[in-house]
Amino acid sequence: MAETLLELSRFKMHFHTDKGVVKAVDGVDITVDEGEIVGLVGESGCGKSVTSLSVMGLVPQPPGKVEGGSIKLSGRDLTRLKRKEWQRVRGNEVAMIFQEPMTSLNPVFTLGNQMVEAIRQHKEINKKEARQLARETLQEVGISRDGILDEYPHQLSGGMRQRVMIAMAMVCRPKLLIADEPTTALDVTIQAQILDLMRRLNRETNTAILMITHDLGVVAEMCDRIIVMYAGQVVEETDARRLFRNPQHPYTIGLLKSIPQLDRRLERLYSIPGNVPNPRQMPSGCRFVPRCEHALDICREKEPPLFSLEDGHTSRCWLNAEEKEEADRDTTGNTAPSS
Amino acid sequence: MLPLFQIGSTGQGSIGETAVFQRKVGEIVFAYTVRRLLMLIPVLIGMSIITFSIVHAIPGDPARAILGDKATPEAVEKIRTHLGLDQPLYIQYFEYVKGLLQGDLGESLITQRPIAEEIGPYLAGTMELALLAMGIAIFFGMNLGILSAWRHNSAVDYTAMVIALIGVSMPVFWLGLMEQWVFAQELGWLPSNGRIDPRLGFEPITHFYLLDSLIKGDFYAFNDAFNHMILPAVALGTIPMAIIARMTRSSMLEVMRSDYVRTARAKGVSEFLVIYKHTLKNAFIPILTVFGLQMGLLLGGAVLTETIFSWPGVGQYLVDAINNRDYPVIQSGILIIATLFVLINLIVDLLYAAVDPRIQYGKE
Known part of the structure; x- marks a missing residue:
């Protein structure tokens, strides 16, 4: 079994605004093992981006504030780092690529300048060696043309820029790469290339x-394990295969139902009714209750914990509690009639 | 947009081609500069017509100004004929332009000396003062703006912006007088007027006193000239400083929100470099525009500052000329200032391309 690399436990990042406290991330547990690809899924505003930025220490504080919990990278708590210590972690141990390759590179510096800067921030080598390393890393991501280091970002296409971003992130061989919707802004063929590239780099x-991501297709293709977030909380976590075959949380089920399927003809595509709750006024009980088709009385009264199902599958839904009890009765009492 | 930087994007680049390509860029910039300089001609023609008309619309007669109130009408008439003032206006204008085309800026009606010769020291005085004032304005203005953008909405930000507001709304003559009162009169730290202590008997070469004293190796004179510059330069630089501070702040704030600044932080780049490298260079274009405009304004001569500090600059020179109805001096003086203004804007435009590689000149 691989070692645990990243471990968020009960992590809370709240934003203190004039209009009240926004609990963007509210008690999240996430682990990522070495060499693993984990998908963090949810719709806009569920807190997935804030979670990832928190791991990079890139949430502006204030207004953001860590209200509890920890982020451990190889056992070290990142929430306690000082600014200088953060600078040694970012880009070195954890690197990040972003959604918008068109605007994520600095337009007024050459690619060489920006890559060499990333390298020399963390490695004590001279400029020439750094340029050589930059060139090699660009070759690894499939850019091998001469003179690329002297070009400016505006001379490259979106797909190429995302490759450069990946090269820049990978150049110091980080243990963890955070990819915040890396393919959303790219067209489909380029998406596939970028995903292939990331998977190859992961293996190598x-x-x-x-x-x-919010794209379940990307997740299905890439990830070993999937974590579904809703309204600042983890609602379901399991391996990729199981999530698509046997989703437990009604929110996950709704997400999966809203993907168009080639073999099914539908008049209208399914969409989960209602909207994401206002983060300043979370509903009492389960946060998904206003949109849930299966809501019970207990769902409105009491917030469900994460229930552990088999093989590390967890789900934050009272329905799972009942099933679990039934299942427990089945195995222990042997009284239930077989169906 | 057509890619100017063909080499890299075709993927066939080599060192030899890059050299060729760089020479090409040089040629393009040169062609652009020449074109801009040619565009100066219509500007100057327009300027000369406007100044000529306005100057001649000023009530009063140079002949009377030369001879004084008690002159006889005959004497006045004689002078008018001698100066060509009895000719119709359009003939006077063409005479003037004819002179200009031959590189002759004309002669002062009062001193009878060539203007080209006479205006030099004043222009040098104004330039020297303007450069120091601009240096002060840029250094303090930019850092104030950067600081308040970096600590956006904090006490530091508010303090910096209040300073900028005071700076931009304080009348120059009042600030100048206060400076003289406090630093020259009461504290006696700095001289209150002039360019240099006349007792030094300093003989200028280029009329840039700091430069001249360095050429001569006369450090005492350098020190004295510099001390003379401090108070007027601060008075002159205050408003540009405040404008630059405000422009820097808003431009920095906008850039700080951009994705590539976040990328820089994600790479582990230090906060200092994030601000002074990644953000500032991108925020620099609007700041540069303000530099150019303010520098142009300062070169026009700051009449108030020059008057208060008895600074012999073009502002003073032109005001004297206006009082004396010295037509050629007013016309040529304004023409020179307009030319400088256009040249500074050309330099600023060329600098845009140096700051931002996406800005390219020379494409039809």
């Missing part, structure tokens, strides 16, 4: 990847 360098 054993860099773990935390993939933030």
Whole structure:
């Protein structure tokens, strides 16, 4: 079994605004093992981006504030780091690529300048060696043309820029790469290339990847394990195969139902009714209750914990509690009639 | 947009081609500069017509100004004929332009000396003062703006912006007088007027006193000239400083929100480099525009500052000329200032391309 690389436990990141406290991330437990690809899924505003930025220490504080819990990277708590210590972690141990390759590179510096800067921030080598390393890393991501280091970002296409971003992130061989919707802004063929590239780098360098996305297709293709977030909390976690075959949480079920399927003809595509709750006024009980088709009385009264199901599958839903009790009765009492 | 930087994007680049390509860029910039300089011609023609008309619309007669109130009408008439003032205006204008085309800026009606010769020291005085004032304005203005953008919405930000507001709304003459009162009169730290202590008997070469004293190796004179510059430069630089501070702040704030600044932080780049490298260079274009405009304004001569500090600059020179109805001096003086203004804006435009590689000139 691989060692645990990243461990968020009961992590809370709240934003203190004039209009009240926004609990963007509210008690999240996430682990990523070495070399693993984990998908973090959820719709806009569920807190997945804030979670990832927290791991990088890139949430502006204030207004953000860590209200509890910890982020441990190889056992070290990142929430206690000082600014200088953060600078040694970022880009070195954890690197990040972003959604918008078109705007994520600095337009007024050459690619060489930006890559060499990333390298020399963490490695004590001279400029020439750094340029050589930059060139090699760009070759690894499939850019091998001459003179690339002297070009500016505006001379590259979106797909190429995302490759450069990946090269820049990978150049110091981080243990963890956080990819925040890396393919959302790209067209489909380029998406596939970028995903292939990331998977290859994962295999070759054993860099773990935390993939933030709302695209379940990407997750199905890439990830070993999937974590579903809703309204600042983890609602379901399991391996990729099981999530698509046997989703437990009604929110996950709704998400999966809203993907168009080639073999099914539907008049209208399913969509989960209602909207994400206002983060300043979370509903009492389960946060998904206003949109849930199966809501019970207990769902409105009491917030469900994460229930552990078999093989590390967890789900934050009272329905699972009942099933679990039934299942327990089945195995212990042997009284239930077989169906 | 057509890619100017063909080499890299075709993927066939080599060192030899890059050299060729760089020479090409040089040629393009040169062609652009020449074109901009040619565009100066219509600007100057327009300027000369406007100044000529306005100057001649000023009530009063140079002949009377030369001879004084008690002159006889005959004497006045004689002078007018001698100066060509009895000719119709359009003839006077063409005479003037004819002179200009031959590189002759004309002669002062009062001193009878060539303007080209006479204006030099004043222009040098104004430039020297303007450069120091601009240096002060840029250094303090930019850092104030950067600081308040970096600590956005904090006490530091508010303090910096209040300073900028005071700076931009304080009348120059009042600030100048206060400076003289406090630092020259009461504390006696700095001289209150002039360019240099006349007792030094300093003989200028280029009329840039700091430069001249360095050429001569006269450090005492350098020190004295510099001390003379401090108070007027601060008075002159205060408003540009405040404008630059405000422009820097808003431009920095906008850039700080951008994705590539977040990328820089994600790479582990230090906060200092994030601000002074990644953000500032991107925020620099609007700041540069303000530099150019303010520098142009300062070169026009700051009449108030020059008057208060008895600074012999073009502002003073032109005001004297206006009082004396010295037509050629007013016309040529304004023409020179307009040319400088256009040249500074050309330099600023060329610098844009140096700051931002996406800005390219020379494409039709």
